[in-house]
Every structure is written in C-alpha cells, then in structure tokens.
Amino acid sequence: MSAKANTVHLTAPRGGLLSLPGITPTSAQAANERLTENHTTHHIFFNTDGFHNHIAHHLLALYDVGAPASLIHESYHRGTSYQRDISAVCPPKVTDLSDTAQWSKFLEKEEHYISFLEYFRNEIEKRGYEDVVNTTLFSGTELADDMLVRLFAGFLHPFIHVGYGLEFQQPAIVAEGLAMAAISDNWISAVLAKGEEAAAVINSKTLVSLLGEIRNNDKLRTAPLWTDGNKVQGIIERAPEEMLSYVKQYKVPVDKLEEKMAESMNAAALFTAASQREDKQIKIDFYYMHAHNSSIFLPTYISQPWISQATKARLLEWKGRHDLALYASRRAPELRVDDIQTYVPKQKSVTNPWLNVFHRALKFPEDDGHVIKFIRSCAVGERICANYQTHEDQGFVVKGDMWIKIAQMCIDSVEEDGVTWARSVGFDEAWEKYGPRIQY
DSSP: OOOOTSSSOOTTOOSSSOOOOTTTTHHHHHHHHHHHHHHBBBBBBBBBBBBBOHHHHHHHHHHHHHHHHHHHHHHHHHHTTTTBBBBHHHHSSSOOHHHHHGGGGTTOOOGGGHHHHHHHHHHHHHHHHHHHHHHHSSOOHHHHHHOOOHHHHHHHHHHHHHHHHHHHOHHHHHHHHHHHHSOOOTHHHHHHHHHHHHTTOOOOOOOHHHHHHHHHHHHHSSSSTTTTHHHHHHHHHOOOOHHHHHHHTTTOOOGGHHHHHHHHHHHHHHHHHHHOOTSSSSOOOOHHHHHHHHTHHHHHHOOOOOOOOOHHHHHHHHHHHHHHHHHTTTTTOOOOHHHTOOOSSSOOOSSOHHHHHHHHHHOOTTTTSSSHHHHHHHHHHHHGGGGGGTTTGGGGOOTTHHHHHHHHHHHHHHHHSSSSSSTTTSSSSGTTOOOOOOOO
16 A cells, blocks of 8 residues: 555554664554644644644654654643644635646745645645646746745744654655645845855855854854844845855766765864853754754755756755855854863763664753654764765864764753753853753
8 A cells, every 4th residue: 555645554564764663563653643633633733833743753753762652642632732733724725726836825824724735735636746846946947946935934943853754755745745835934035045146156165164264253243133033034134145145155967966965064064063051961952953854855855866866966956055044043152172082971881882872862851852852863974974085175174973972962862951952052041041061
C-alpha cells in the first residue's frame, strides 16, 4: 500500500536518514495513526501568531530513531494539548484555488490553510508530489519564486516540513508543508531574493569567513535591538546594505553541491553550539537551533533526481544566506569554538556516547520535538561531514568528536534547571536568567 495525499503510511523497517534499530510495524502503525489524525484535525499554526504545529516534526524524528509505539502515542497526546482544530480556524467551505492567478487574495492568511491543503492534496494525487513541488517552488515563475521565499519563512518551518515529507516519501506531509508555506509571510525576500540579484558578479566566500566578517561589522552587529519583535526585520530596516554586502558573497557552484551542502550543515552547527558566554552555563539559542535542525534536510533535497542541479545550488545559496542573516539578527555573538572542543559532558560513556544521548533525548519529558531533532541533526551532520576532516580552510570547523560534543552540550543543557533554551544570545539580556558555567 502506497502513501496517499490525505494519509500517512510509513512502512517498517524503513525510516529516514538515520533509520536506527527499533523501527517496527507497531511503531510504524502508531506514527501512521497519529500523523494522519494530526493531518485531518489540527491547523498547522497552533495560535494566531503563527507558531507552528510541531507534531509531524516530532513524531517523524522519534520514529526515525527507533522510539517505541508507546512513546509516539505519549508524545502525540502531549503535543495536541495546545493545538487548534482546523474547523475552528478555517471556514467550512473550501476555496477553489485551481486558478493560481487568484492566489494573491489568499496567500499569507491562516484561514485559507485548509483550502491550500486540499488544493495540494488533489494536485499530488493527480500528478505526484515530485511534479507538484517542482511546479510550486522551483519552476522559476513569479508565483513559484514567491512561494520559494515563503518556504524559508518562519525560522524555516515550511522548509523543514516539506523536507520531512521528501525524506519519508509521504505526500500528505509534503502537502502540509506547501500549505504552510502558502500562509506564511514573504518579507525575508529582502535577504534572499535581493541577495541573489546582488550576487551575480561576486566571488564566493565560505560561510564561516562571512560569519566572522559579520561579527566585526559594528553597524550590522548592533542593528537589531533587544526590543525588536522581529530581529531580522530590525536588520533589514537599519542595516540593509550591510546585510546584503555579506549574503551576496555566498554562492554555490553546481559542480560542488555535495561539498557546499556539507559546509552549510557544518556552519549551522558551529554558530548554534559555539554562541556561548564564558561566565554562563552552556545554553543553546532557540532561534539558531532552527538553522541546525533544518540543515538535516539538505541531503534529502540535494539527492532528489527530479530537482535540477541549478535549483539545488539555489536552495543551498538561500539556506546559507538565511543563516547568515539569522546569525546577525542575534547580534552575532563570539563563536567560542574551544567551548565545543574542550567540553566535558555530564555523563561519560565508555561505549558509544551516541546511545547515551539518544536514550536521554527520548526520555526528556518536556520535549516538543526540538531536542530529538537537534540530536538527530548532529548525528547526520557527523556522517555528512566525515569526508571533510582536513578542510577547515574551506569552512569545516566542526569535525571529529565535536559532533557528539555538540549533542552532549544540548542534552546536558536542557536537563538543567531553568529555561530550556536561551533566546537571542548575542544580547546581554538573554543571559540574565542563567547561572555560572557548570563543571561536570
């Protein structure tokens, strides 16, 4: 039985990129039941501020690392406690969106989620998700380019969601992700589309070198304010030319897709984990975490034979430019690489330290998916970057046991008392609630 566009149909023992032992017919059935229920019952935003329903992200990550059916059911019930029913947000009459020229009336409006979802489900049933994704995001039309911008909206959640659908080959999840993109905003175009326009005649630099240059630019670094509700927009308002001057310098040649994909994953892990304060306990920034957690989907996008090489290069460029703007938006903190390299974890493992980290992540009672996604991204990053251990001059700073140490930093930090994630760690205010560095 193949997956349909209105149901989820995972088949054991096949998982995702990791496919750890423990994937069984029972766990597959649990994931299928809960993901299908989520698909038909809950809105993709759990509040009017556009905060994202993470159930699909969480359960698919759990399934991939071998979580038992009982944990999948338990996590689902915990996640449903604050979701909104689709019928409470969307009108009962579904809008006909077959005329894409009329989409401008409905884009960016949460009440049209079910209409977009129904449209994409129908199109996928007729044409397959590959053709629908290519047409909707990658065809180069004005509408497709606008939808591609929206794919990168909301701290990359549509990018993540479609990525999950492709990774697990689930049309229903792809449809959800495309519908989420359609009701997301497109202001990040000021970084992505304009960065692309400006990049035409510029030689490329590595992401790591650009992170350093951004930190050293005082006007750009201080452009976002603590009081900004949207700190990336704060940069766009106060230092747009400075931001463009850096994002336009990141380019991806079509003959270096694998290397640039790995570089992007490496750089995201680096600035997410190394943004620490010497006098404070280790904490992971909630916003930077999304750059890292989304990078796991780059191998899936890049491996699709039906996506053109030029489009793959474009996706990597946009992901890199997004991450540069995200790093700048939290005031470009010092990257303390030594804090990763010399990290001593709370629990020392004499066997495989990954088993310890995954076990604790699965047991973490407050996880809404972010922790297990973080650890999964570390494990995949270690695999993807293994061939670049001696390429630090090409932007590969995270290497060797730094991947497991980043995973250990995460699980140790969330298990400590206090607020689980730091927020906007380049600001002094972000650290006020945390105590001194803990020595294990």
